[in-house]
Amino acid sequence: MLEEAQNNTAEELDMLREVASVAYAAASDTVSPSTLLVIKLYLPNVPPQTVSSLMTFFLAMALHPTVQHKAQAEIDELLLNQDTALPTFEHKSLLPYIDAISREVLRWRPVVPMGVPHAAIVDDIYEGYFIPKGIPIIPNIWAMTRDESVFGPNPDSFNPERFLKDGSLVDANHTSLAFGFGPRACPGRFFAEDTMWLTMASVLALFDIGKPTITNPDGVQVPADLDPEYTDGSLMRVPHPLPFNCSITPRSAAAEELLEKLQSQD
Numbered sequence: 001m002l003e004e005a006q007n008n009t010a011e012e013l014d015m016l017r018e019v020a021s022v023a024y025a026a027a028s029d030t031v032s033p034s035t036l037l038v039i040k041l042y043l044p045n046v047p048p049q050t051v052s053s054l055m056t057f058f059l060a061m062a063l064h065p066t067v068q069h070k071a072q073a074e075i076d077e078l079l080l081n082q083d084t085a086l087p088t089f090e091h092k093s094l095l096p097y098i099d100a101i102s103r104e105v106l107r108w109r110p111v112v113p114m115g116v117p118h119a120a121i122v123d124d125i126y127e128g129y130f131i132p133k134g135i136p137i138i139p140n141i142w143a144m145t146r147d148e149s150v151f152g153p154n155p156d157s158f159n160p161e162r163f164l165k166d167g168s169l170v171d172a173n174h175t176s177l178a179f180g181f182g183p184r185a186c187p188g189r190f191f192a193e194d195t196m197w198l199t200m201a202s203v204l205a206l207f208d209i210g211k212p213t214i215t216n217p218d219g220v221q222v223p224a225d226l227d228p229e230y231t232d233g234s235l236m237r238v239p240h241p242l243p244f245n246c247s248i249t250p251r252s253a254a255a256e257e258l259l260e261k262l263q264s265q266d
């Protein structure tokens, strides 16, 4: 890319710099420190650039062990007859439940809940409302992701099954509302979705994620409550869950061995 850039004019280079800085800002605002730590330590093959959605993923897994175990069972069954220890993109179509989790993470806690304002380019009438040319339009992505006629009942609960029918994804070409709309929809969505998928599949193959434990008055270790608040997600803001504790432990001796091997390659 650098070699190609050397052939560009100064004007083109300025434009490339602007594109790179906008993409960096759009992507880095969503980086989650805890996820980065796990990725840096254990998953050197995943790009160290990921999204705040991955923090929500860790939270959802800690809160929903049944979902987590179902995803791990799908991965284990697949890897049983493969000569690779971790899922790869080649396995994507064979692991629909991971896709369903990724879709549900983006729906349950959309990263930009009030989207990015657009403007009407012509006068329009929508459901009896006159929308004058040039008026700002704010897409309420939060409300859209709570539409029971589209996503089924209990939209506030985390349930990847809403994207599945008989074990298969209901819509193979699904595009999450979380990425916005029209010609200015997020250009990083394919990168973000792939990063999320690979990170989720790798993390679930290697780790158990759970609630933190506390010692109760009888001296017994019990799971603590886990209900972190999110930061402000009003207009154009990217909400994150506030820092929360969860346990992230290797799933088996084999997983631990693989992690050590991966770390020594770093």
Ligand code: HEM
Binding pocket: 022, 023, 024, 026, 027, 030, 051, 052, 053, 110, 111, 112, 115, 116, 117, 178, 179, 180, 181, 182, 183, 184, 185, 186, 187, 188, 189, 191, 192
């Ligand atoms: C889960 C991850 C992400 C989500 C949910 C997300 C969501 C969004 C949304 C809602 C918009 C506004 C779209 C609209 O105007 O309707 C947007 C714009 C944008 N995103 Fe993302 N994004 C994510 C990750 C990324 C990544 C990883 C990159 C770059 C590598 C990126 C680059 C951009 C850029 C450059 C824009 C501005 C596009 C334009 O105005 O033409 N995004 N994103």
